[in-house]
Amino acid sequence: MYETLTAAQMRAIEAEAIEAGSVTGLTLMERAGQGVVDAIRARWPDRAAAPGRALVLAGPGNNGGDGFVIARLLKTAGWQVDLFLFGSPEKLPPDAKANAQRWSELGETHDLEQALERGLDVARYELAIDALFGTGLTRPVALPLPDLSDGPAVVAVDIPTGLCADSGRRIGQGALMRADLTVTFHARKLGHVLAEGPAACGALVVHDIGLPSGGGETGLVTPDPRAFQKHQGHKYGHGHALVLSGPATRTGAARLAARAALRVGAGLVTLGAPRDAMAECAAQLTAIMLRDVEDGAALTEMLGDDRLNALALGPGLGPDRARDLAIAALEARRATVLDADALTAFADDPDALFAQLHPACVLTPHGGEFARLFPDLADRLSAPAERGPAYSKLDATREAAARAGCTVLYKGMDTVIASQTGAARIHCAAYDRAAPWLATAGAGDVLTGLIAGLLARGLFPLTAASQAAWLHVEAARRFGPGLIAEDLPETLPAVLRAQGA
Numbered sequence: 001m002y003e004t005l006t007a008a009q010m011r012a013i014e015a016e017a018i019e020a021g022s023v024t025g026l027t028l029m030e031r032a033g034q035g036v037v038d039a040i041r042a043r044w045p046d047r048a049a050a051p052g053r054a055l056v057l058a059g060p061g062n063n064g065g066d067g068f069v070i071a072r073l074l075k076t077a078g079w080q081v082d083l084f085l086f087g088s089p090e091k092l093p094p095d096a097k098a099n100a101q102r103w104s105e106l107g108e109t110h111d112l113e114q115a116l117e118r119g120l121d122v123a124r125y126e127l128a129i130d131a132l133f134g135t136g137l138t139r140p141v142a143l144p145l146p147d148l149s150d151g152p153a154v155v156a157v158d159i160p161t162g163l164c165a166d167s168g169r170r171i172g173q174g175a176l177m178r179a180d181l182t183v184t185f186h187a188r189k190l191g192h193v194l195a196e197g198p199a200a201c202g203a204l205v206v207h208d209i210g211l212p213s214g215g216g217e218t219g220l221v222t223p224d225p226r227a228f229q230k231h232q233g234h235k236y237g238h239g240h241a242l243v244l245s246g247p248a249t250r251t252g253a254a255r256l257a258a259r260a261a262l263r264v265g266a267g268l269v270t271l272g273a274p275r276d277a278m279a280e281c282a283a284q285l286t287a288i289m290l291r292d293v294e295d296g297a298a299l300t301e302m303l304g305d306d307r308l309n310a311l312a313l314g315p316g317l318g319p320d321r322a323r324d325l326a327i328a329a330l331e332a333r334r335a336t337v338l339d340a341d342a343l344t345a346f347a348d349d350p351d352a353l354f355a356q357l358h359p360a361c362v363l364t365p366h367g368g369e370f371a372r373l374f375p376d377l378a379d380r381l382s383a384p385a386e387r388g389p390a391y392s393k394l395d396a397t398r399e400a401a402a403r404a405g406c407t408v409l410y411k412g413m414d415t416v417i418a419s420q421t422g423a424a425r426i427h428c429a430a431y432d433r434a435a436p437w438l439a440t441a442g443a444g445d446v447l448t449g450l451i452a453g454l455l456a457r458g459l460f461p462l463t464a465a466s467q468a469a470w471l472h473v474e475a476a477r478r479f480g481p482g483l484i485a486e487d488l489p490e491t492l493p494a495v496l497r498a499q500g501a
Ligand SMILES: NC(=O)C1=CN([C@@H]2O[C@H](COP(=O)(O)OP(=O)(O)OC[C@H]3O[C@@H](n4cnc5c(N)ncnc54)[C@H](OP(=O)(O)O)[C@@H]3O)[C@@H](O)[C@H]2O)[C@@H](O)CC1
Pocket: 010, 011, 013, 014, 028, 029, 032, 059, 060, 061, 062, 063, 064, 065, 066, 093, 132, 133, 134, 135, 136, 137, 138, 139, 140, 141, 142, 157, 158, 159, 185, 209
């Protein structure tokens, strides 16, 4: 699992290494600058082979210090480099000042604010380096930065200027410099994988600057084939998932979930449908069993069979049926995924839901459902981020899980999964995991079924939800353009096989 760090965690790792005497700040800065120049060469070998004009924008802190290193290395490699500093050279922190002095032997340091007043002609550059602000950004960037979108290739040092490293949110209404390539150091920061981060970063390279690993607490989800492998045993040894369906003409969502639960390896899957939907469901199902579950009382009776060890409910249920069934399901204390209408049904009284939830539950809200259950957290997340570190989707999901007393998977390109104990994971469907085709009707229902299937197989809720999120995106990526929700369960066998399951 890859770690993600906050800015404070990154500073602590750096400070500890420097205090231990294993490295100096100047060495780290040199390695950082070298890493950026190497990444530029790897990404644009043609430009690197015939160097042109490069613009370096350096800020008042150590991000600016990296900029001075990069200016020197680019110039040495044959680029014509113009460097503009925001702030005064005398006020730079010590390592940045040392590199400003080394740069002064090769070129001039121009004043950025004066240049912007005069009008900085960015069209003359092939390459622009954003070394204005990195992990130290705390307030909006009050600079009329030029629009580089149609001009040079833009490379962000550590993180695009204007983006909060802890939340991926833009700080205030200040400038945000979108990059084509972002080169960060040691580990990804939360801001690279959350909210606006991926769109602002362009491609992302993580460059090793020789710091010891550890120190982060939130990992990015990676596949754990042990979680999907199927061991020898009877079908009941792999669990029996029950997915609850809505009424006639609204059964598709639950059928999608049921099929995903079966494909991900639950030993048995039953669809529980109201009487009026039986004929419709029977016409569509083969390996999935069908039972009449008219209401909450019928569900309670059915759950007398303790081999039914995982439940999924919400997709397509309609709010009244969802509320009735959710109360019965939660009383039975089984591993339970609540999605869609099973969340919305409690919008008028989320506390009534929270009082019933228990640690074997997983809630899978999208943004709208999250706001219905946790309106105060959603408000904090949507209010403009005036200062850094800003409130993040990770913060909101953690608070939601603590309040709900169970695991919460907050969907999106940046899916955050947190348990009631504070443990959290992020699945970022961007960069080499981009899956835009997943934004299609019914994809969420499939995710619900995947989680239910993995819960039936005995995985802990946080693991089941995290691995399901990974499989879901992997199936979408493997299928590719044209994906519709039905394709996801059908692509799962190839995904599982590729993982050695
Ligand atoms: N950690 C590591 O291991 C390594 C770190 N490295 C590099 O260091 C970078 C972090 O450096 P950093 O801490 O000096 O922060 P940075 O982003 O340069 O800015 C801080 C300065 O800006 C100021 N300021 C803030 N907001 C402002 C605003 N809106 N408008 C105006 N000013 C504002 C703030 O001052 P303040 O006024 O808030 O006191 C402060 O002076 C990191 O991203 C990476 O590139 C690498 O060299 C390798 C190893």
